[in-house]
Amino acid sequence: MNFDNCRSCGETIRWASKQDGKRMSVDPTPSRHGYIRLANENGVDRAIILRGQRLFRARAEGEKLYQSHFATCEAREEMAR
Numbered sequence: 658m659n660f661d662n663c664r665s666c667g668e669t670i671r672w673a674s675k676q677d678g679k680r681m682s683v684d685p686t687p688s689r690h691g692y693i694r695l696a697n698e699n700g701v702d703r704a705i706i707l708r709g710q711r712l713f714r715a716r717a718e719g720e721k722l723y724q725s726h727f728a729t730c731e732a733r734e735e736m737a738r
Contacts, residue, residue, distance in 0.1 A: 659671065659672040659673075659701075659702065660672075660685060661682075663682065663726060663730060663732075665730055665731075665732035666730050666731045666732045668684075668726070668730070668731075669685050670682040670683065670684065670685065670726045671683045671684070671685045671695075671702065671723075672702065673693075673695055673702040673703060673704035674701055674702065674703055674704065675703075675704050675706075676703075676705075681693075681704050681725060682725065682726035682727065683695070683702075683704060683723045683724070683725060683726055684723055684724050684725075684726050684729055685723075686723075687721040687722055687723055688722065688723060688724045689716075690724055691721075691722025691723045691724050692706060692707050692708070692712055692722060692724065693705065693706055693707070693722060693723045693724065693725065694707055694715065694720065694722060694723075695721075695723055704723075707722070
């Protein structure tokens, strides 16, 4: 697990790699609004973005899902610039 602090708001974030290899900041705790499954592969957190039936099923089964930190960051408007 690779934790850090957001440079914009100072909150704790968790870094995960997306399928394309780019890093994504994720909130460190699961959320009922989550749509990201984290899978640890060889010590690296992989972000798997769920949509549609896969997301519905994961939520119905009570799976721990996470949100992108960009979706919850108090300073997200600054980050988008």
